[in-house]
Amino acid sequence: MIAIEAQNLGKRYRKAGVGAPTLREALKHTFRRKPMEDFWAVRGLNFAIEPGRTIGVIGPNGSGKSSLLGLLAGTITPTEGSVRVAGRISSLLELGAGFHPDLSGRENVFLNAAILGIPQEDVRRRFDAIVDFAGLREFIDMPVKHYSSGMYVRLAFAVAVEMNPDVLLVDEVLAVGDTAFQMKCLDRIRDFKRRGKTILLVSHALETVEQFCDEVILIHKGALIQRGPPSEVIFNYLKSYMVRIGLLNVEEHGTREVEIRAVRLLDAAGHETVVFTTGQPMVIEVHYHANHRIEKPVFGFNLKTGNGIYVFGSNTQIAKIPLETIAGDGVMRLTIHPLTLMAGRFFLSLAIHSWDHSVQYHRQEDLHPFMVKDDSQHKGLLHLDTAWEHRPAL
Template sequence: MSDVSAPVIVRLDRVLKRFRVRKDNSLKDRIVHLGRQGKRHREDFVAVNDVSIDIEAGTTVALMGANGSGKSTLLKLIGGILSPTSGEVHTRGRMAALLELGAGFHPDLSGRENIYLNASILGLTRAEVDERFDDIVEFSGIADFIDTAVKFYSSGMYVRLAFSVAIHTNPDVLLVDEVLAVGDEAFQRKCMDRIAQFRADGCTIILVSHSAQQVAELCDRGIVLRKGQIVHDGDVDEAIGVLRDVLEGRDDAASEAAAVAAPINVDSVEILGADGSRNRAFVSGERVTIRLGLKSRHPIQRWAAGFSINTPMGHMVFASNTDLVRVELPVIDGFASVDFRLDDLRLGAGTYHVHANAVASDAGGVHGISHGATFTVETHEPGLGTATADVLVAVRPY
């Protein structure tokens, strides 16, 4: 989260957006239902329902949720592309929005002409575009096609050019929808690096993404939407866990009932660095400590706790628990914490999620947290996959 003293740059106050959906889509249906009766064949759909958000300058916020949860509609409301049915949206500073593939491009104009057109829509003067034109083209990587009509561009070329124009307007607020998923992996990495640079420079970024890896890597706040309403606003790790619950159909009531039924609960999961402070980015082989916060409802003599480290696809790469390492545990009565120190965690580069659980051996009942924490790993050794190693090559005559 950003410093509380940072000024609010985006404010939504009880925003509601309603769309009218027609059921009589064909001309024949409309003629048949012409008149008063036709009203029965329209219904209102509330895409965003009573949403209030304050976003401070310099923060990077992820909007997450299932398809149809209202993420993109909310982003368009912030960008001024849509007007709210009720409530108010206030923004400050220059805003650049990359919301839809090729939005603001004219298909019959060349890439060069569309740079000037799109940049002017985003608030740049012609002199400013002249000054930044070469940088825009270089970042997009499509210099060989810059004088070709964009209607002949592939979807990836559209994204490259649109994103390049947007980021070279030096916006105070950058809005990015899932369109980046269309680009190839190398360009996605390039975009993520540039967004990270924007973040370091103090730009406010609001990002719609289904990628837990992107969210964990870039964002310091996560907002999860369900049916147009906010169900979580806060820590990114917690937001990813809430999103997983939403996608898998687990509701808050069911989670709370499971916690109440278990004699011992996992209250929190933290990832600590070698210095003991919370951390979410590590180099492969660096010391990592996984701290579980536990709470028992009564004194428990025999109990155990453990964790697993999983990839974003759900594949377990490492797991351990107090039984496996043969730790003698004291009686737990109320709150306690358990630290698992991993001195040489040789994971490959990527994003990993930590799941945790606790069990009372005699009383029965297991309670766990899915996606309790998220961290990323970098590695300097050449290689791919979820493990890393020092590789020595010897070549001999055969």
């Protein structure tokens, strides 16, 4: 049994065909023999997904993720190859598609449900639950054009989760609404998962993908680059793509008298990972090899955010951990505990240099990406220990 199967799936777009079409342009193209420029949003995709799996789809912007979802949902027709979906498919692609601004919330619930293929009988029965979930009881008879955008999305989501598909497509739904609402969304998606639905989740929120998915597919330039366990694929993605598309300048240089052979990032349990949790320990192991005896080497590191803000840097000299000599293989272990970074993407740089900074033995600039997730609702870059004290006037 296969829930979703793509065979040599491809979608070609005509560059010239994009934009408002007019008769004049069409005639122009017919009479001009020059071939139009094409580009393939997706090409040569082959994969099969077993039922009940939750699959994350990640990749940089414009990599073909949305085209893939469109192809699966049936809104886009493949240019070549085929895609097969077993059972009913529904998508949380666009919340509130088909809402009519002049109609009341109540009328739109039924309309939207019909568009999503939910039987009217079910909606009638579940109507109160839908309205309560959206938290819009007193506004339900108001035209939705007077709703705030948050109310709009809440109502749309409340309807959408009433769907009972075999395959669910989710595209960046989690990017809307406030934190509390996002939690609600995630809860519902977890619910789908528990009920054994096949879920395809497209998201830039890599922490969510890591947390939710059984497997992750990495797409770039319309081709499937890698498919595997979430942490592995996400790590690869962060490393090769985030960096290659120029978000940060990865650099590696030095005399290599001492060489960093491997770097392992470990969580509290000692497992290698790229996702850490605020408040928990983070351990960095630097496996090095010194070609000859090195006197008084200094090990250093720094952390930067995904957009290049320097967060923290230190080295064994500053920390007053003097090293006399090293030779051959060795491991330097750095423990950060508690990790006070808040949720986000970060880059780790590592360096080994001489005590007077005159020789860089090996420096890896921004070479090690990792993510931090945070289960609290605090905001910001760093976690600060805080205490509130209230003294009411007597």
